[in-house]
Each structure stands twice: as structure tokens, then as C-alpha cells.
Amino acid sequence: MSRSEKIAKMATTTASQAKQNSTISKKRKKARKGVLFEAHKHCVECSIPIPLSNESLICDDDDCRINQERKEKSRKRLSILLYVGIGIFIIPILIQLIGALN
Numbered sequence: 001m002s003r004s005e006k007i008a009k010m011a012t013t014t015a016s017q018a019k020q021n022s023t024i025s026k027k028r029k030k031a032r033k034g035v036l037f038e039a040h041k042h043c044v045e046c047s048i049p050i051p052l053s054n055e056s057l058i059c060d061d062d063d064c065r066i067n068q069e070r071k072e073k074s075r076k077r078l079s080i081l082l083y084v085g086i087g088i089f090i091i092p093i094l095i096q097l098i099g100a101l102n
Ligand SMILES: [Zn+2]
Pocket: 043, 044, 045, 046, 047, 048, 058, 059, 060, 061, 064
């Protein structure tokens, strides 16, 4: 392959790449403009769309509220257990340190 041929090939590949990139960005722009992409969030339980203005993470459904409360409780229990576990590990070390200092 000659030098000029190589250059020509490189030019065409970059041109096609640029074309591809531009079509991708066009698609992205279209998606951004789309009405479907209106700002909203989803209920964490049933994942139906809810308005962003809604303060809670869930919809108005009672089942979702109950499930969410249950999850919240178990999460709190888990974090308490975690702290207790850390305490169980750290307290003997602290006692030993204090003993070593005295
Ligand atoms: Zn829901």
C-alpha cells in the first residue's frame, strides 16, 4: 500500500466515524427533546412514575407505603446490629489499650 493510499483510507475512516458520531448525537438530542423524558421519578415499590414534586419515594398506594415502612424498619435494625457488632469488636481493644496505658 502506498503512502497516498494510506492517507486516503485514514481520511475516509475518520469521515465515517465523524458521521457516525453526529448521528449518535442527533439521536441523543431527539431523546432529550422527547416528551417521554419529562422529569419524573418512580415509586421504589411498584416503580410506577410519580411526579418529582412528590416528597416521598413511593406512590400513594397503601401497599407501597406499608412495604416501604417495613423495609425502613428492617434497615434501621440492620444498622443498629452493625453498630453493636463494631462496638463488640472495638470495646475489648479499647479496654486493652487503657489497661496498657495504666
Ligand atoms: Zn407504588
